[in-house]
Amino acid sequence: MNFLAHLHLALPTPESRMGNLLGDFVKGNPWDERFPLVIWQGIMEHRLVDSFTDKSDVWNESKDLLPVNLRRYAGIIIDVFYDYFLHRHWRQFSHGGSIDAFVESVHRDLVSALPWAPPHAASAIRRMICEEWLLSYRTKEGVDITLKRIARRSPALSVIAEAVAYLEQFEGEMEQHFLRFYPELQTYVTSIRPVSMATFQPA
Secondary structure (H helix, E strand, O other): OOHHHHHHHOOOOHHHHHHHHHOOOOOOOOOOOOOOHHHHHHHHHHHHHHHHHHHOHHHHHHHOOOOHHHHHHHHHHHHHHHHHHHHHOHHHHHOOOOHHHHHHHHHHHHHHHHHHOOHHHHHHHHHHHHOOHHHHOOOHHHHHHHHHHHHOOOHHHHHHOOOHHHHHHHHHHHHHHHHHHHHHHHHHHHHHOOOOHHHHOOO
């Protein structure tokens, strides 16, 4: 659910950005004919980022601040919170350039790569662009709207509708967790990215 971080970690190409976004929408084993290799590379990077995050001691410190009944949804809640902190510290991690210019570039690339997206993903991406989800994470109000939108997807997710209260309660601690975690994540992504696309070909 942390769309901003996944897109920020992607290579600045339409294929990499689309692949890194599709990780939340595409299931199954990689390398089949559904997507070209460069799209699959992004999908696999997304999956590896999620796995790294789940195992991170720092990220789990943020998870442990949530009440027990919400920890099973931490992969949604904390990831959205961390996109809020990425907004706040954008210049530290973006090497120059405004968040608005980045989002404009991402939107342009996603539109150009939209033919590769499955129908349900394409619909969500169009809404993301139209409603400017990536920019909404910059405020707590936007985080609240995001969590409420996700909570409407199923009755099981309804419990996260008011989770922004925990961002307000633990903002200082979680911000420090993010500032420790994100550089580690950036280093990890650099380490797993292949020197050439051939590295990501199936064995």
